[in-house]
Amino acid sequence: MRNSGLLSGGAELTTVPKAGQPGDAADKIAAGLIRGSAFIAIASLVLIFVFIGKEALPVLTSPEVKEEAGLSQLFLPQQNRAGDTTEFNWQPISDTPKYSLLPLFVGTLKVTVIAVLIAIPLAVAAALYTSEFAPSWVREVIKPCIEILAGIPSVVVGFFCLMVIASWLQAAFGWTFRLNAVTAGIGLSLAVIPIVYTVCEDAFSSVPHAFREGSIAMGASAWQTASRVVLPAAMPGVLAACILGFGRAIGETMIVLMASGNAAVISWSPADSVRTFSATIAAELGELVQGSPHYHVLFFIGAFLFVLTFIINLAGRWWVGRLQKKLQGAS
Amino acid sequence: MHAMHTGKFSRADFTGGTLRGLTGFACVIIIAIVAVIVGNIVYHGIGNLSWEFLSEPPRKHFTEGGIFPAIFGTAALVILMTIAVIPLGVATAIYMHEYASKRSRVVHLVRLAIQNLAGVPAIVFGLFGVGFFIEFVGRGLDRGLYGGALVYGQPAILWAALTMALLTLPTVVVATEEALRAIPQGYREVAYSLGATKWQMIRKVVLPQAAGGILTGGILAVSRGSGEVAPVMFTGAAYALPDLPSRLNDQFMELGYHVYVMSTQAFDVEATKPALYSTVLVLLLLTFSLNFTAIMIRARIRRRLRNGR
Numbered sequence: 248m249r250n251s252g253l254l255s256g257g258a259e260l261t262t263v264p265k266a267g268q269p270g271d272a273a274d275k276i277a278a279g280l281i282r283g284s285a286f287i288a289i290a291s292l293v294l295i296f297v298f299i300g301k302e303a304l305p306v307l308t309s310p311e312v313k314e315e316a317g318l319s320q321l322f323l324p325q326q327n328r329a330g331d332t333t334e335f336n337w338q339p340i341s342d343t344p345k346y347s348l349l350p351l352f353v354g355t356l357k358v359t360v361i362a363v364l365i366a367i368p369l370a371v372a373a374a375l376y377t378s379e380f381a382p383s384w385v386r387e388v389i390k391p392c393i394e395i396l397a398g399i400p401s402v403v404v405g406f407f408c409l410m411v412i413a414s415w416l417q418a419a420f421g422w423t424f425r426l427n428a429v430t431a432g433i434g435l436s437l438a439v440i441p442i443v444y445t446v447c448e449d450a451f452s453s454v455p456h457a458f459r460e461g462s463i464a465m466g467a468s469a470w471q472t473a474s475r476v477v478l479p480a481a482m483p484g485v486l487a488a489c490i491l492g493f494g495r496a497i498g499e500t501m502i503v504l505m506a507s508g509n510a511a512v513i514s515w516s517p518a519d520s521v522r523t524f525s526a527t528i529a530a531e532l533g534e535l536v537q538g539s540p541h542y543h544v545l546f547f548i549g550a551f552l553f554v555l556t557f558i559i560n561l562a563g564r565w566w567v568g569r570l571q572k573k574l575q576g577a578s
Numbered sequence: 579m580h581a582m583h584t585g586k587f588s589r590a591d592f593t594g595g596t597l598r599g600l601t602g603f604a605c606v607i608i609i610a611i612v613a614v615i616v617g618n619i620v621y622h623g624i625g626n627l628s629w630e631f632l633s634e635p636p637r638k639h640f641t642e643g644g645i646f647p648a649i650f651g652t653a654a655l656v657i658l659m660t661i662a663v664i665p666l667g668v669a670t671a672i673y674m675h676e677y678a679s680k681r682s683r684v685v686h687l688v689r690l691a692i693q694n695l696a697g698v699p700a701i702v703f704g705l706f707g708v709g710f711f712i713e714f715v716g717r718g719l720d721r722g723l724y725g726g727a728l729v730y731g732q733p734a735i736l737w738a739a740l741t742m743a744l745l746t747l748p749t750v751v752v753a754t755e756e757a758l759r760a761i762p763q764g765y766r767e768v769a770y771s772l773g774a775t776k777w778q779m780i781r782k783v784v785l786p787q788a789a790g791g792i793l794t795g796g797i798l799a800v801s802r803g804s805g806e807v808a809p810v811m812f813t814g815a816a817y818a819l820p821d822l823p824s825r826l827n828d829q830f831m832e833l834g835y836h837v838y839v840m841s842t843q844a845f846d847v848e849a850t851k852p853a854l855y856s857t858v859l860v861l862l863l864l865t866f867s868l869n870f871t872a873i874m875i876r877a878r879i880r881r882r883l884r885n886g887r
Contacts, residue, residue, distance in 0.1 A: 271775060273775075273777055274775040274776055274777040277776075277777040277780070277781075278677065278777065280669065281669045281672055281673045282673055282677065283669075284665070284669030284670050284673065285669065285670045285673035285674065285678075285684075286688075287666055288670055288688050288691045288692050288695060288747060288751070289687055289688060289691040291691075291695065291744050291747070292691045292694060292695055292698075294706070294710060295698065295702065295706045295710075298706055298709040298710040298714065299702065299705055299706060299709055301709065302705075302709045302713075368604070369604045369608060370604075370608075372600060372601040372603075372604035372605075373601065373604040373605045373607075373608050375601050376598075376601035376602050376605050377605065379601075380598055380601065380602065381602075381605070385602075385605065388609060389605050389608065392608060392609050392612045393608070394869065394873060395612050395616070395866065395869075396611070396612050398865055398866060398869040399615065399805075399862065399865070400804075400805025400806065400807075400834055400861060400862075401700075401805075401806075401807075402805065402807045402834045402835075402837050402838050402861075403619070403834075403837065403858055403861060404615075405838070405841070406837055406838075406841050406854070406858055407615055407618070407619070409841055409842075410841065410851075410854075411618055437611065444608075468591060468594050469594070470593075470594030470595065470597055471594060473598070474597070491697070494697055495697075497699070498697075498698075498699025498700070498701065498702070499699070499700075500699065500700060500701040500807075500808040501700075501808060501834075501838065504838075505838065505841060505842060525699060525701045525808075528701050528704075528705065529701055529704075529808060529811065532704075532705070532708070532812050533811065533812055537713070545705075546705060546709065549701070549702050549705040552699055552702055553698060553699075553702045556697055556699055556702075557694055557697070557698070559697070560693065560694050560696075561694070563697075564690075564693055
């Protein structure tokens, strides 16, 4: 980060100097406004937490909401009619609404795992190739391609899954459900690839050149250098990439909403339709009574997604920081 | 860089070469995926594209007519969003880079907040828009100013734009900060030595110099804002509207949401397909051209940063 002293010759100033003139009124007002704006970033994050939490809280506190959708209804098996076996069901719009989160959890897990299993190997391998082996013309092609992929709106990816990929997969495998966990997982992987690739590529290219030179000088081949020197050195960055990719996959909405089939069933078969947390919010929030138990349960899911992605992002940033520290110490 | 010990082709070389080839193959797959998606959409979407399609409202369950209301609504949305996000994002970046000391705890916190804001799922922003802007601010305004009549306490383009502004805030902050870093420190010192106050220095030196970065951030934010659906689907976007939005509390049609509606709620899937493909193509062309412009400007700034002009 070269950010200062570029023109100031030998006298490298590392801090911004104080203003030469005592500030007039305009100066003070501007400073106040700018300072205030900066705090809006912090404030909005707090507000998101507070206002989603506020609408989610009745699930834990309000007696009326708890009766229909308390924690036991959300997490424990329910006996819906006398004599029936206990089961987990997500049927919020029925005579006796059922709010078990388990089918949604299984659905989210299935789609996310499929997406990550496709995206991470592809993106890490492509990033390694770009940074270690690729001739410069390949780099000129792959980088804009990643930028394009990252720039495709997720509703377009969802559309493409729904219209094209689903048909191809069904023609190839003859699945009963045209929209299923695999279709959605493939679509989701397209959203995960750019972030994993970008973070990995940054990590690989931040490995000092001396590492590679040393390895080559000892007689190692290009692949040995890449796999046994560069990859281990950049490992915290690769891990951060995987974590951030996972976070992206959990929160992504439009792709899974359009390509997963949205059936809240518990099954481990990848060829069954699934319903995820994010798609549930998107599909159901529009057509319900504000303040109903259903409404609060959707905010409860939203709060869960917010906290989960928040932790995942912190963890990702932490690993990126580890990489920087590690390589600073090494070079 | 082949084997150092020439002569025999060793086993290690063979596996190494194969694995190296596999990483190259991963690149080929990614490039092919992008080519197939873009190619498929252009191939199917280009035929139906015409001036009429861009300038007329949809008719007969989206199978005829065009997408003008969605284009207009998207433009109105991103304009409102830009008005909110640019001053906020630029001021945040200026605070972090020009006002606070680099190692201060506050800067660290603001940066952390920006990074985490960038990782919040779009659908959570949608929930926040409903819970905060519509239910809290909107209902509050209605109670205070309109005696409880439903004016602002409902989905509206204003709330959608503000929700989108929060979502795109990190984009603007990051792009502006990068531009601020590219401004040589000496420029600031010269301004001070001429007797400028801090605000004069920022207004006359920093802001004009950072204009490119601010533009990049704005364009990227507009590109993001015109394609995102989850944050606006409950805060103001509508299936179909007879009129264009003319007031801040009107609902509006959005290109991305229109794609979602046409792909999932179409009356007749086959008959809607040509219009659907063309709408997707329009959305794609819009976001690509915006991104391309932003990347070009950013590349110029980076070159300047490298050359340390």
